[in-house]
Amino acid sequence: MRYQPEQLLRLRERWSLSLLDPEEGTPVVVAGCRTFGELLRRHVALYSKRKAPVVSGSETLEVWRSTLQTEWVDTFDASFTELMTELHHYELPEIAPIEPARYEIREPYDLRGADLKEIYLAGAYLENAHFEGADLTRACFIGARCFETHFEDTLCGHASFGGAECHFADFRGANCDHASFERADCTMVVFDVARLRETTFAGAICFAASFDGAHLTHACIDTMRINHLTRFGIPGEQIDAERSKPSRRDVKSEGDDWCIVELFPGWLRAADVNSRIRTLLKSNGYLWEADEYQYLEMVCRRHVLHQNRGGEFLEWFFKDLMFGYGLKWKRPLITVLSIILLWAVGFSLHFRTTGLHNLVSSIGYGLYYSVISFTTLGFGNAPDLDGPWAKLLLCSEALIGTILTPLFLLAYARKILQD
Numbered sequence: 001m002r003y004q005p006e007q008l009l010r011l012r013e014r015w016s017l018s019l020l021d022p023e024e025g026t027p028v029v030v031a032g033c034r035t036f037g038e039l040l041r042r043h044v045a046l047y048s049k050r051k052a053p054v055v056s057g058s059e060t061l062e063v064w065r066s067t068l069q070t071e072w073v074d075t076f077d078a079s080f081t082e083l084m085t086e087l088h089h090y091e092l093p094e095i096a097p098i099e100p101a102r103y104e105i106r107e108p109y110d111l112r113g114a115d116l117k118e119i120y121l122a123g124a125y126l127e128n129a130h131f132e133g134a135d136l137t138r139a140c141f142i143g144a145r146c147f148e149t150h151f152e153d154t155l156c157g158h159a160s161f162g163g164a165e166c167h168f169a170d171f172r173g174a175n176c177d178h179a180s181f182e183r184a185d186c187t188m189v190v191f192d193v194a195r196l197r198e199t200t201f202a203g204a205i206c207f208a209a210s211f212d213g214a215h216l217t218h219a220c221i222d223t224m225r226i227n228h229l230t231r232f233g234i235p236g237e238q239i240d241a242e243r244s245k246p247s248r249r250d251v252k253s254e255g256d257d258w259c260i261v262e263l264f265p266g267w268l269r270a271a272d273v274n275s276r277i278r279t280l281l282k283s284n285g286y287l288w289e290a291d292e293y294q295y296l297e298m299v300c301r302r303h304v305l306h307q308n309r310g311g312e313f314l315e316w317f318f319k320d321l322m323f324g325y326g327l328k329w330k331r332p333l334i335t336v337l338s339i340i341l342l343w344a345v346g347f348s349l350h351f352r353t354t355g356l357h358n359l360v361s362s363i364g365y366g367l368y369y370s371v372i373s374f375t376t377l378g379f380g381n382a383p384d385l386d387g388p389w390a391k392l393l394l395c396s397e398a399l400i401g402t403i404l405t406p407l408f409l410l411a412y413a414r415k416i417l418q419d
Helices: 005-016 036-044 061-075 077-089 236-243 248-254 256-283 287-305 309-321 330-353 359-374 388-418
Strands: none
Touching: 005 036, 036 077, 061 077, 236 256, 236 287, 256 287, 287 309, 330 359, 330 388, 359 388
């Protein structure tokens, strides 16, 4: 669950509050600690300066993870449990209610808004723990059990989750730039609108994970393991680029240099992220989904290649709207049908205004002439088309049909071959 900014601020500020005697409700000093933050740092100091272990490739992931978890249970678990007990004993304010767990494994740890920089939690059992809004910069969660753990809006820059079990964990809105999820199990993890720039997912299992709106600039996702339920949505880079699209007045006042320096890099980053996602999906055999991101990549590059609005409009109208860059076979079909119907109206008006046929016959002949003109099949036994207007309709539709027909067949054949 994501909290409002004012709630996160209050969750962070509560750590500076004084420890209170549970019976008298007066400030108390515990082992030299006066505030909840000092008590937290006292416990964290016991195990936060240890050297983070490296994900070993010489042993199986399960054995390596089990070794870390056994070390945690034997050395640190009692101290961490004692910390949670003391925080509860001295009445750490809750501020906001904790969301009930779908699969409650243990009593949830309330560490929301805590300052936990460089904390060592390798192999820790953190099921149902809550770290919303906490500072976890350079924290070590290697091999930890983070089943349904909440990391919403946390600062996880340079944090390490290598080999961690993160089933159902929630990283929505978290800043995980330069973090590592190497060989982590991120099944059904939510990374929506998270910042994952230069984050590595080498060998990570991301089945049914969600990255909708996430920033993935230079993220290592090439060897990420995905399935058909993994969702990337619209990359955060493309959302940012769309929001920063300037008006005509802005372009005129700021000049072309401003667009090149401020606007185009955003579209280039978005194009690169879409290209990376496309490559990942294609390498895993999800060709339809890969086409969607190839299309998004072409849209992003269109904004970079065309500095004038005229050229951008023409490409949008003829390549995107009408054909979807050859990646959306329904668009050429709709374009073909629309042109046939539009020209059929023109032919019908010609027959009606010249008095050759009544209204119903004019509509029928108009549709007939439009179809045979578009397909360039020639004319059967039908009234002659006299006059410049009729000949213009005939020649223009025949020319358009000659161009559009192979393009439609190409897009549709591509779709069929992928099936």
